[in-house]
Amino acid sequence: MPTERQKGSSRPRELVWARAERATKGPAPSTSRRQIAAAGVALADAEGLEAVSMxxxxxxxxxxxxxxxxxxGSKDEIYDLMVDWVEGEDGPPPPPGGDWRSDxxxxxxxIRGSILRHPWMAGVAAGRPNFGPNSLAWVEYGLTALDDLELTIDEMLVASEILHAFVRGFAIRELAEQQALQRAGLDDQEWGRVLGPYMDSIEKSGRYPRFIRVVREAHVPHAADRQEVIFTTGLDYILDSLSPRASR
Amino acid sequence: MPTERQKGSSRPRELVWARAERATKGPAPSTSRRQIAAAGVALADAEGLEAVSMxxxxxxxxxxxxxxxxxxGSKDEIYDLMVDWVEGEDGPPPPPGGDWRSDxxxxxxxIRGSILRHPWMAGVAAGRPNFGPNSLAWVEYGLTALDDLELTIDEMLVASEILHAFVRGFAIRELAEQQALQRAGLDDQEWGRVLGPYMDSIEKSGRYPRFIRVVREAHVPHAADRQEVIFTTGLDYILDSLSPRASR
DNA sequence: CACGTACTCCGAACGGTGTTCGGAGAAGAG
DNA sequence: CTCTTCTCCGAACACCGTTCGGAGTACGTG
Structure with a gap:
């Protein structure tokens, strides 16, 4: 999570993205923002976000x-650079394929893949909007795909926000589950040992019957695939609700 | 953001929720988990999450x-307590009103209100699932409302996940925008001064025409209300896509 | 060519952080 | 009354983000 600014802080400089990378006068810098971003991502991937210290x-x-x-200007700006680095790691957006739904x-x-591949993304992106060039390119890509639907500009905005909100929200939840597993010592059985007794007491309390039913029934062996199915299904629900608005 | 566990950490104890609050033998504790949670929320609300130090x-x-x-057991567990405290601050869920849609x-x-009222929630909830009693009570409430739709257990799970994912994802995005404003020194004009030149350069680059169009057009005076409208609209999209599945 | 200026680099220090250790003291169990 | 088991907590450890101010470098100009 981005460090929060304290109240009496001095006025912020310009955005990272707006500041010149290199001055014209002095000696040449010995590294670059791009390298800083890459180093930060590597560190966070390997040892967790906490390992990204100055x-x-x-x-x-x-x-x-x-x-x-x-x-x-601050450590938080390193987070900004890292997020935009990830947004660009697969190269620029392809030209739209003509089919809005598959695009x-x-x-x-x-987006989901990026967050799952870089678990620290969820926490970092929670506190700060990102206006980096790569992030903007992908937003533009989504809006371009929506062009085919002939929506008003406001409908396009809403559609884009819904899609991003769902994907981000889902990935965060998925990630939390996944990390809880990992936290218990990379061991599935260990997690069961820790969570099991609590779930039993929850069940015995009788206050959460539907929750228990969902948990017990969803506790199938292929948990990874289960998340995949839920995501795809949810995404279809949302895209379904977009299309009828095209033919007004 | 929850501090990440380091690799070689010793095995975790039981969940906070499963550990007894008070031992039977020694002197009486001088405070309680509930008070710790309340103090943490008060601190975080007043001075930001960073102020929540041991x-x-x-x-x-x-x-x-x-x-x-x-x-x-650790500072992260204080975050867990804080989240569940917030989930319970409005009292327990009411009995369902019979109309699934309005419920x-x-x-x-x-949920959106909780996150906006306690901005630190987004970052804290990103990394850890929460199984506290109050959180579970609200999940149960949502599932109960879905009962009316006569879905299969799997459809209920998907529906619940979609709803939570959208709400959480939306609130996080909304919050990021709101906090960026606040970060610029509680001053709208200041933010424009910082962001404006960058947006101009983005526009002049010509690479993000649709994004620019959305930004310019959405930059209306009543920004707070705009978010409200987008949220409500998006929520209706999602609920619309749920109902047809009831009458299979 | 030389000067001055504007920049980069960075060791050292400041005031914080989460967590552990181990002793002191309090209270129920036998 | 003793013993055991718990609570409390001062002190210390290793680390954190950030600032300061001096040393050194390379370009623009005279």
Whole structure:
């Protein structure tokens, strides 16, 4: 999660994206924002977001700790760079394929994939909007796909927001479950040992009968695939609700 | 954001919710998990999540810092307690009103309200699932409302997941926008000064025409109300897509 | 070519952080 | 009354984000 600004903080500089990467005068910088982003992503992927500290970043980049503040105004800006790096890791958006439905489906799976591949994304993106060039390119891609539906500009905005909200919200929930598993020591059985007794007591309390029914019934062996099915089904529900609005 | 566990950490104890609050033998504890949760929420609401430190919590509760570890296994567990405290702050769920659609609408608005009222919720809930009693009660409420639709158990699960995913995802996005505004110094004009030049350069690049169109057109005076409208519209889309599945 | 300026680099320090350790003291069990 | 078991917590450890101010470098200009 992005560190929160304290109340009396000095006025923010310009956005990272708006500041020039390199000055014209002094010595050449020995690294770049792009390298900083890549190093941050590598660190966070390997050891978790907590491992992204200014000192470790500096060590990874073979640079003094304080030097990073020449590239970045604060640690939060490193998060911004990391998010946009991930948005760009698969290359730029392809040209739309002409079928809005499959374009949007692909977009949704891509967003979900990014979050699952980089679990720290959920927490980082929660507190700050991201206006990086790669993020914008993918938003533009989604809006372009929606063009085929001949919606008003307001309907397009709503449609885009709904899609992104669902995908992001779903991936976050999926991730929380997945990480809880991982936290119990990378061991499925261990998790059962910890959660099991509590679930039993919940069941015995009798206050959550439908929840218990869902949990017991959904506790099938192929949990990973189950999430896949729920996601795809939910996505279809949402795309279904978009199409009738095209033929007004 | 929840602190991530490091790899070699010792095995986790039981869940907070499963551990006994009070032992039978020694002296009586001088505070309670409930008070810890309330103090944490108050601190986070007033000064941001970053202000929730073990030392400040201990000071607020008039207790030594190390004493907190008798109530809680780690700082993350304090986050768990805080989330469930918020889930319970409006009292227990009412009995379902008989109309599934209005029940679910009310539920959605309640979740969104909680996140907007306690902005730190988004980041905290991103990394950990919450199985606290109050959270479960509201999940149960949603499932109960869905009972009227005569869905299969799997359809109920999907429907519940979709609703929660959309609401959570939307609130997070809304919050990010709102906090970016706040970060610029509680000043709308300041934000324009920071963002404006960047948006102009984006526009001049010509690479994001649809995005620019949406931004310019959505930049109306009544921004707060705009979010309300988008949320309500999106929610209706989703509920619309649920109802046809009732009459299979 | 040389000067001045504008920049990059970064060691050291400041005030915080989460968590552990181990002793002191309180209260129910026998 | 003793013993056991719990609560409490000061002190310490390793680390954190950020700031300061000096040293060094390369370009624009005279």
């Amino acid at each position: 000192r470790k970043m500096a060590t990874a980049l073979e640079v003094g700790t304080a030097s990073l503040y020449g590239y970045v 949007l489906t692909a977009l949704a799976h891509r | 030392r400040k919590m201990a000071t607020a509760l008039e207790v030594g810092t190390a004493s907190l570890y008798g109530y809680v 679910l609408t009310a539920l959605a608005h309640r």
